[in-house]
Amino acid sequence: MTNRHPPVRDWATDFDHTDPGWVADPYPIWADLRQRCPVAHSDRYGGTWLPVTHELVSEVAYDTEHFTSRSIVVSERRPGPDDLPAPIGLSPPITSDPPYHGIVRKMLLPAFTPGPIAALEPFTRQLCRDLLAATEGRSALDAATDYAQHIPVRVIVRFLGFPQEDADIFRRFIRQVLEDVDQPADERRETLKELDAYMDAQIAEHIADPRDDLTSFLLGAEVGGEKLSIGHVRGTMILLMIAGIDTTWSAIGASLWHLARHPADRRRLAGDPALMDTAVEEFLRAYAPVTMARLVARDFDFHGHQLREGDWLLLPFPAANRDPGVFENPDVVQLDRASNRHAAFGLGRHRCLGSNLARMELRVALEEWLARYPDFELADPAAVTWSGGQVRGPRTLPVRIR
Amino acid sequence: MTPVTAGTFRVHVDPDRCQGHNRCYSVAPDLFDLDELGTSAEVGEGLVPADLVGHARLAVDNCPEHAISLTPVQP
Numbered sequence: 001m002t003n004r005h006p007p008v009r010d011w012a013t014d015f016d017h018t019d020p021g022w023v024a025d026p027y028p029i030w031a032d033l034r035q036r037c038p039v040a041h042s043d044r045y046g047g048t049w050l051p052v053t054h055e056l057v058s059e060v061a062y063d064t065e066h067f068t069s070r071s072i073v074v075s076e077r078r079p080g081p082d083d084l085p086a087p088i089g090l091s092p093p094i095t096s097d098p099p100y101h102g103i104v105r106k107m108l109l110p111a112f113t114p115g116p117i118a119a120l121e122p123f124t125r126q127l128c129r130d131l132l133a134a135t136e137g138r139s140a141l142d143a144a145t146d147y148a149q150h151i152p153v154r155v156i157v158r159f160l161g162f163p164q165e166d167a168d169i170f171r172r173f174i175r176q177v178l179e180d181v182d183q184p185a186d187e188r189r190e191t192l193k194e195l196d197a198y199m200d201a202q203i204a205e206h207i208a209d210p211r212d213d214l215t216s217f218l219l220g221a222e223v224g225g226e227k228l229s230i231g232h233v234r235g236t237m238i239l240l241m242i243a244g245i246d247t248t249w250s251a252i253g254a255s256l257w258h259l260a261r262h263p264a265d266r267r268r269l270a271g272d273p274a275l276m277d278t279a280v281e282e283f284l285r286a287y288a289p290v291t292m293a294r295l296v297a298r299d300f301d302f303h304g305h306q307l308r309e310g311d312w313l314l315l316p317f318p319a320a321n322r323d324p325g326v327f328e329n330p331d332v333v334q335l336d337r338a339s340n341r342h343a344a345f346g347l348g349r350h351r352c353l354g355s356n357l358a359r360m361e362l363r364v365a366l367e368e369w370l371a372r373y374p375d376f377e378l379a380d381p382a383a384v385t386w387s388g389g390q391v392r393g394p395r396t397l398p399v400r401i402r
Numbered sequence: 403m404t405p406v407t408a409g410t411f412r413v414h415v416d417p418d419r420c421q422g423h424n425r426c427y428s429v430a431p432d433l434f435d436l437d438e439l440g441t442s443a444e445v446g447e448g449l450v451p452a453d454l455v456g457h458a459r460l461a462v463d464n465c466p467e468h469a470i471s472l473t474p475v476q477p
Contacts, residue, residue: 109439114424277428281464339463347466351421356440 005044015042015050017074017291017314023388027331030319039305045074048312049296049305054323054343056303060294060315061347066302067294067313068097069350073177073390074293074312077185091239092232094350101349107221108236108353111214117356124155124361128368140379143256143369144249144397151365152248155357156241161213162202169198174246199234214240240354247289248358250393252365254287257394258333259370260378265335270374273367279335280363285342286333288318291390292346317343318392375402404449410475411450413458415442419469426461426470433458442469449475
């Protein structure tokens with residue numbers, strides 16, 4: 001991403017989650033702030049707060065009185081009068097507050113329980129095998145762009161019932177929505193308009209020709225005896241697409257990045273498939289991709305800080321997962337970590353709707369990769385790049401197959 | 403049926419805290435059931451067979467919401 005902001009002067013008073021230092025390695029920044037603050041503030045983006053301990057992150061996640069989910073991506077553009085107001089928000093239910101949030105979430109939950117997700121596993125496994133087969137004979141490949149990147153986008157495209165060949169269009173949209181958060185507000189509005197138009201075309205097609213997919217499910221769903229508005233359906237589809245792609249791509253990529261750098265872990269996991277369950281959870285803990293955000297709902301005192309209505313607050317679940325007060329040796333990846341109450345999928349009522357889907361994709365992606373390439377290493381550690389913004393994962397990950 | 407003897411444990415999911423992470427169901431599928439929304443509850447009375455006490459502890463230790471309790475039952 002292009003950085004349009006000046007360098008950060010002091011992380012406690014001037015932090016910026018798009019700063020190259022944060023993008024490259026945020027963990028030492030959070031460790032330092034945990035000692036010094038533990039709630040940092042920045043005037044950037046019109047005023048943003050950052051709690052970094054597990055306790056404070058949990059407190060905010062559970063507090064829907066003082067914090068609204070009306071917007072969950074910090075950018076220069078706050079929700080305005082043209083946007084759907086709380087408690088619905090732009091992309092329900094992630095941008096919704098209670099009690100509306102619970103009503104809409106309940107409608108979606110059945111589609112994401114272990115049963116329906118298991119039904120997507122054969123497709124996912126075959127997809128991983130096909131992607132790996134396409135790398136046959138190569139000794140060097142990019143684990144992010146040749147492999148991890150393609151898995152969640154194609155699974156969600158299938159889940160929503162869109163043409164598989166549109167997967168590339170989605171990847172572009174997602175990069176613009178999630179990473180180019182320091183884009184000027186009017187450019188950002190254009191990007192979102194284009195995304196709306198794509199979704200509207202899909203909705204029209206599914207109304208004309210309903211089928212067995214998530215889009216038709218949404219069009220047929222009722223809340224309080226009434227069909228959802230087209231705007232609501234569109235917002236939820238955009239949410240599922242955005243929330244389901246970059247996030248899981250990042251988790252798969254970060255896990256492969258770890259394995260490329262740790263031969264002992266790589267050999268252990270390749271040799272003992274029974275370790276996969278705890279290993280997946282440990283990768284999710286240590287490399288949790290998603291930092292959420294809230295808007296302050298009204299002026300109040302938060303542990304001695306005067307929060308003002310409309311301030312942003314970054315909710316760094318990845319920082320909570322590295323809190324030494326909760327996790328023993330938090331910066332060490334232990335594939336068999338037995339006690340692991342990590343918050344990679346958030347905490348409280350906004351727990352990631354797609355967590356079962358993400359876990360399935362991550363497990364299958366690692367199983368298939370290790371089955372084909374049990375021995376690999378970083379081709380050039382300096383060439384690895386990470387995404388900026390609120391979803392963190394490797395975007396280029398050149399590896400050498402041995 | 404699990405006999406209630408010395409050392410028997412009961413596992414319980416607090417339905418107000420469970421947010422459907424499904425970790426308990428993943429590590430101890432014999433002890434937990436999910437409803438159609440993915441919310442977890444203990445199977446039956448929640449009595450834990452002796453050979454599954456370790457699994458019950460794993461469920462407790464992996465619940466991000468601290469929704470699961472494991473308590474001794476008096477015979």
